[in-house]
Structure formats: C-alpha cells, structure tokens
Amino acid sequence: MMAIDQDIVGCILAGGLSRRMGGGDKPLKMLGGKTMLDTVIDRFSQQANYLLINANGDPRRMSEYGLPVVPDAIAGHAGPLAGISACMDWVADHHPHATHIATAAADTPFFPGDLVSRLSEAANADGSDIAIATSDGHRHPVFGLWSLSLRNHLSQWMQETDTFKVIVWARLHRLTMVEFPLVGRSQDIDPFFNINTPEDLATADELRRQIESMPGEGRLQ
Numbered sequence: 001m002m003a004i005d006q007d008i009v010g011c012i013l014a015g016g017l018s019r020r021m022g023g024g025d026k027p028l029k030m031l032g033g034k035t036m037l038d039t040v041i042d043r044f045s046q047q048a049n050y051l052l053i054n055a056n057g058d059p060r061r062m063s064e065y066g067l068p069v070v071p072d073a074i075a076g077h078a079g080p081l082a083g084i085s086a087c088m089d090w091v092a093d094h095h096p097h098a099t100h101i102a103t104a105a106a107d108t109p110f111f112p113g114d115l116v117s118r119l120s121e122a123a124n125a126d127g128s129d130i131a132i133a134t135s136d137g138h139r140h141p142v143f144g145l146w147s148l149s150l151r152n153h154l155s156q157w158m159q160e161t162d163t164f165k166v167i168v169w170a171r172l173h174r175l176t177m178v179e180f181p182l183v184g185r186s187q188d189i190d191p192f193f194n195i196n197t198p199e200d201l202a203t204a205d206e207l208r209r210q211i212e213s214m215p216g217e218g219r220l221q
Contacts, residue, residue: 005120007099010048011087012040013080013142014055014062014106015072025061027106029201032208036195039109041065047116048102050095054083055106068094073155078164080105080142085158088151098148105142108194109204110211112180119145119178128176132167133192135180140192141166185214 014027014037027037037053044051052068059069070090072082084103091098100123102116112118112133119131123145130150133143144166150173157169183189189211195204 004047004049005100005116006049007097008048008116008120008145009087009091009095009098009101010044010051010116011084011091011101011103012037012044012051012053012067012106013083013087013103014053015080015083025055026195027055028061029195031109031195031201031204032212036109037062037065037106040104040106040111041067043109043111043113044104046113050098052087052090053106054087074158078158079166081154081158081164081166081169084144084146084166085151085154088146088148088154092148092151100145100147102145103142105194107196108143108192110183110189110191110193110207111143112191115143115180116145118180119143122176122178123147126174126176128174130170130173131176131178132170133180134177135190135192136182138190138192139167139177141170143192144170184210 028035031039052070053062054070055062056071062069070086072078073085073089074082087101091101102119104111123131129147131145133140154169180191183191189207193207195201
C-alpha cells in the first residue's frame with residue numbers, strides 16, 4: 001500500500017444534478033452489488049486519511065457513509081468549481097494542518113489507485129499549485145490536487161466571474177498535467193470513464209467484470 005500524505009484531504013465531488021441519469025443521486029446507483037459512492041470511497045480511502053463528500057440537498061441521505069457532507073459554496077448548482085471551493089473552505093476550518101485537497105468525481109468508479117500520489121509528486125517536482133489528471137488525450141479537471149493557498153483567490157474569483165469552468169480558473173495558476181495510462185487486459189479502458197446515463201452504467205458493469213477477472217497486478221492499482 002502506498003504511503004498516505006497526511007497533508008492532503010480527499011474530497012468526493014457529488015454535487016451534480018444527474019439529469020442524463022433521470023435525476024436523483026447518481027452516486028447512489030448500484031454497480032456490482034454496491035453503490036458507486038461506496039466504490040469511490042473504498043478507492044479514495046486508500047489514498048487519503050480524511051475524506052469528505054461535496055453534495056447539495058439534504059445531507060442525511062448520505063449519513064450511512066459517516067463522512068462530512070459539504071454543499072456547494074454558492075447556490076444554483078454552479079458545477080464542480082463551486083464544490084472545490086466549498087471543500088477548500090471546510091478543510092481549512094476543520095483540518096488546519098492540511099496543505100492541499102485532492103478531488104475525485106463520485107461517478108467515476110475506476111479512477112487510478114495512485115491518483116493522489118502521482119498528482120502530488122508531479123506538483124512537487126514542477127513547483128505547481130495545481131495538478132490535473134489526463135488520459136488518452138483528454139483532461140479530467142475534477143480529478144486534481146489543489147493547494148489550499150489558492151482558497152481565497154478561488155472564492156473571490158467565483159464572486160466576480162460568470163465562468164465557472166474548472167480549467168479556466170486552474171490556468172490562472174501554476175498548473176501541471178499528469179498523464180495516466182489506459183488499463184485492462186488490452187490496455188483499452190480509460191480509468192476516468194464516468195457514468196452519466198443508464199447506458200453508461202451498463203457499460204461500467206461490463207468494464208468492472210473485465211477488470212475484476214484480471215489476475216493480480218493486471219487489475220486497477
């Protein structure tokens with residue numbers, strides 16, 4: 001098991017509206033006998049000692065997970081950047097020793113087991129404030145490492161702009177992109193495959209079976 005950086009708090013972004021899934025809480029959909037959120041928590045808990053969930057609405061519906069549930073920093077479902085800002089604020093108040101947060105989406109159950117360690121290594125090597133995951137030529141801005149030194153700037157920026165795209169704000173700072181390989185028996189599964197529709201959920205279940213059938217180190221890290 002990889003060493004866990006005590007200064008990084010893991011934040012699960014689950015604040016979306018799930019319109020393409022038909023509404024409701026997409027992370028609570030079942031995948032392989034447990035919820036997607038269960039799977040994400042299991043993977044993330046091996047990479048960060050402390051976790052919290054960013055989700056809007058009644059937090060009691062996620063009480064069984066025993067994790068803090070933090071709503072967006074601003075109203076209106078402004079997207080993951082609002083969740084990142086809310087998580088930064090919560091961590092600054094409750095874990096003052098922390099220097100960074102790491103974020104992962106609640107609808108992406110196969111994300112890499114070395115996500116946090118590789119983002120952290122790259123950010124340290126490059127002297128960057130932010131590190132964002134990429135794979136197969138695509139950026140995944142919700143999978144990132146964020147210096148808490150940017151907390152006040154993000155809060156102010158969100159009050160002054162009408163553009164809430166993660167990558168737009170991230171590019172205002174020292175930013176590193178970190179490439180992650182495809183996985184699976186044929187190296188053709190994107191570990192950042194995210195589930196938006198019922199069809200995606202069916203595809204994810206097939207991918208899960210492929211991954212779980214692989215021996216030992218052939219599985220996801």
